[in-house]
Amino acid sequence: MKNVLIIHTGGTISMKEDKDTGEVSPATEHPLYEVVPSLAEFAHIKDEVLFHIPSPHMTPKNMLQLGSRIHEQLATEDYDGIVVTHGTDTLEETAYFLDLYLQTRKPVVVTGAMRSINEIGSDGLYNLITSVRVACSEEAKDKGVLVVMNDEIHTAQNVTKTSTSNVATFQSPQYGPIGMVTKRGTFFHHTLTKHESYPIQTISTHVALLKTYAGMDQSILEAIRTTNIDGLVIEALGQGNIPPALVKPLRDIVNSGTPVVLVSRCYQGIVQDIYSYEGGGKQLKDMGVIFSNGLTGPKARIKLMISLELTRNPHDLVAIFA
Numbered sequence: 001m002k003n004v005l006i007i008h009t010g011g012t013i014s015m016k017e018d019k020d021t022g023e024v025s026p027a028t029e030h031p032l033y034e035v036v037p038s039l040a041e042f043a044h045i046k047d048e049v050l051f052h053i054p055s056p057h058m059t060p061k062n063m064l065q066l067g068s069r070i071h072e073q074l075a076t077e078d079y080d081g082i083v084v085t086h087g088t089d090t091l092e093e094t095a096y097f098l099d100l101y102l103q104t105r106k107p108v109v110v111t112g113a114m115r116s117i118n119e120i121g122s123d124g125l126y127n128l129i130t131s132v133r134v135a136c137s138e139e140a141k142d143k144g145v146l147v148v149m150n151d152e153i154h155t156a157q158n159v160t161k162t163s164t165s166n167v168a169t170f171q172s173p174q175y176g177p178i179g180m181v182t183k184r185g186t187f188f189h190h191t192l193t194k195h196e197s198y199p200i201q202t203i204s205t206h207v208a209l210l211k212t213y214a215g216m217d218q219s220i221l222e223a224i225r226t227t228n229i230d231g232l233v234i235e236a237l238g239q240g241n242i243p244p245a246l247v248k249p250l251r252d253i254v255n256s257g258t259p260v261v262l263v264s265r266c267y268q269g270i271v272q273d274i275y276s277y278e279g280g281g282k283q284l285k286d287m288g289v290i291f292s293n294g295l296t297g298p299k300a301r302i303k304l305m306i307s308l309e310l311t312r313n314p315h316d317l318v319a320i321f322a
């Protein structure tokens with residue numbers, strides 16, 4: 001049997017429902033201790049609680065702490081794979097952070113639950129079991145960080161939470177899942193073409209994320225310009241266009257040396273310098289805005305934060321996001 005370490009960070013998978021009020025909150029006695037023994041038939045399991053927080057409380061510093069803990073454990077113990085339990089609200093950000101940060105070929109799987117551990121139809125234990133099975137699988141090696149929920153295997157790069165409450169919430173709108181888990185085993189049907197890894201020691205920059213909308217005026221961007229940000233991600237419209245009122249303040253931000261990364265608020269496709277009207281992608285590219293290749297806004301923000309720990313050179317940043 002393989003050796004798997006489970007690191008708990010919190011979320012609904014570590015919470016319990018109050019049967020009188022229906023409210024869900026972190027259980028004082030970590031509820032996963034009750035379920036971890038039933039994983040013994042799948043692998044030799046060790047587990048530890050690193051955080052016990054709802055995932056809206058997660059920060060990039062916590063993500064770095066989690067990543068260092070995984071490196072530390074892989075260096076000192078002979079684990080075949082790692083499973084991280086996490087709240088689903090920011091799970092995709094932590095998974096993508098780990099994907100960019102970790103330097104390991106071993107499977108690292110992030111999972112969570114939409115229903116707390118004592119609710120009828122709870123998906124917690126089931127997702128944990130499938131995640132352990134994926135972490136034990138030979139094919140899961142060298143695939144970067146994976147997100148396993150609801151019998152599907154997704155890449156950290158593409159997965160996103162699509163429903164507020166459905167157990168099938170995690171989807172990869174760009175390319176679909178890369179594999180599935182059934183009673184007979186784990187099956188991969190896609191593979192990644194590229195994997196990046198950035199060895200950072202700290203994560204300390206302030207990067208803002210701004211979503212655009214029809215009729216948006218310059219006030220929010222002007223306000224952002226007066227704060228001390230190290231970088232900005234703009235969730236643009238369509239193929240990468242912004243309302244005209246944003247052009248001047250955005251140019252001022254770029255000219256002041258603050259890197260600006262462009263993503264689309266569409267959930268499929270990539271941003272490109274196609275349109276040459278006021279606020280069109282062509283104008284933004286000429287201005288020095290960095291185009292990102294199909295990442296969501298929150299993930300581009302994580303990537304920019306990591307990149308800024310290593311370089312502020314505009315050419316390097318363009319290459320990192322290409």
Ligand SMILES: NC(=O)C[C@H](N)C(=O)O
Pocket residue numbers: 010011012013053054055056086087088089090112113114115
């Ligand atoms: N399903 C969940 O885990 C949601 C919860 N609010 C969290 O992210 O911690």
